[in-house]
Amino acid sequence: MSLIYQLFFGILMVCCFLCLYRIGRGPSAPDRTVAIDILGTVVVGLCALLAIITGKDFYMNIAIAWALLSFIGTIALAKHLEGRGFDE
Amino acid sequence: MSEIVGMVIIAIGVVFDFFGCVGLVRFPDIYNRLQAATKCVTLGxxxxxxxxxxxxxxxxxxTKAALCAIFILLTSPTAAHALARGAHLSGVKLWEKSVVDKYEDDKKH
Amino acid sequence: MRRLVLFIIAFIAWFLLVWPFDTLTNHLRWQSVIAGLVVALLTTIIFGEVRPRVPRQGIIKRCLWAICYLPVLFWYCLLANLDVVYRVLHPEMPIKPGIVKVKTSLSTASAITALCNSITLTPGTLTVDLTEDGYLYIHWINVRATDIEKASRIIVSRFERILRRIFE
Structure with a gap:
């Protein structure tokens, strides 16, 4: 049972490395920003899997905090790409 | 029983996540990547x-998992929309084989 | 009235996030509840003005339409994912991308927000920008029609009917 969960964990790690590849290679700044956004969402899934595997409750708190911070960071980066202030 | 159902659903989610990330690497320009990655990774x-x-x-x-899922479902399209707009306004062109770009035409006038 | 609703929503969110029950003895932890009340009150004072306008009449009917809308959205979401998987796995990548312009007849801000998010989650489309007079710019991964009328019929009309019943 836990072997299958570890397989899932491995697949999600591969996803994270694909995102990191795009962050490193991406020819322009928006490409990197997209990859950072997607990496944040994948890590939320990773935290949920960790909460199941270890049976510890606090990983879900990490997942929620990560989702909130990732969203705010992405919006701030998008506004920066537009070349405007954050409060418009 | 519930463990097996949960595992099947997690398997579907992991597979969607994986294909979303493959799309992120494989597609040619930022808008296509954003489409593939946002849809697949959000639902996954x-x-x-x-x-x-x-x-x-x-x-x-x-309850925390349910709240987190609702939150991601609400915010991920918004983030994708903001990123696409920011990329277009910062001057990233579409892929060279793209068919039409009405946004660029309207911005010129 | 509006602030009271916001206060209740904030307190319920706090309650679900913190879950102030002791797992061993099943007692309520009063200090968590009091902290939640304080936090919800501060949130209400600071963000009381920001809440969007929601129409008053027929709220039960709107909720029922919203519940009907969820399976439709979920179905299109699943279709979108299968569509993306097909395009990713196909060796020649059958994509024909472009940005088209469509017209929507929805007018309230919350309805247009819901429409944009629905469009982003459905097969092959991604909202890029919107104008003041109801036009949306949409990135389409497989462009089938470039003129406004036809593209609007393909992309927007499947959500418009049900969203108008929910938000307007």
Missing amino acids: TCFILLGALITCGSAPTA
Whole structure:
């Protein structure tokens, strides 16, 4: 049972490395920003899997905090790409 | 029983996540990547959280998973929209084989 | 009235996030509840003005339509994912991308927000920008029609009917 969960964990790690590849290679700044956004969402899934595997409750708190911070960071980066202030 | 159902749902979510990330690497320009990655990774992560909700017996974890899934489902399209607009306004061109770009035409006038 | 609703929503969110029950003895932890009340009150004072306008009449009917809308959205979401998987796995990548312009007849801000998010989650489309007079710019991964009328019929009309019943 836990072997299958570890397989899932491995697949999600591969996803994270694909995102990191795009962050490193991406020819322009928006490409990197997209990859950072997607990496944040994948890590939320990773935290949920960790909460199941270890049976510890606090990983879900990490997942929620990560989702909130990732969203705010992405919006701030998008506004920066537009070349405007954050409060418009 | 609930463990097997949860595992199947998590498996679907992980597979969608994986194909979303493959799309992120494989597609040619930022807008196509954003499409593939946003759709697949949003639904994939929501499926993983749903599986966590079904598998975890304890109430606090389940409610947190449900809240997190709702939050991701609401915010991820908004982030994608902001990123696409920011990329276009910062001057990233579409792929050279693109058919039409009405936005660029309207910005010139 | 509006602030009271916001206060209740904030307190319920706090309650679900913190879950102030002791797992061993099943007692309510009063200090968590009091902290939640304080936090919800501060949130209400600071963000009381920001809440969007929601129409008053027929709220039950709107909720029922919203519940009907969820399976439709979920179905299109699943179709979108299978569509993306097909395009990713196909060796020649059958994509024909472009940005088209469509017209929507929805007018309230919350309805247009819901429409944009629905469009982003459905097969092959991604909202890029919107104008003041109801036009949306949409990135389409497989362009089938470039003129406004036809593209609007393909992309927007399947959500418009049900969203108008929910938000307007």
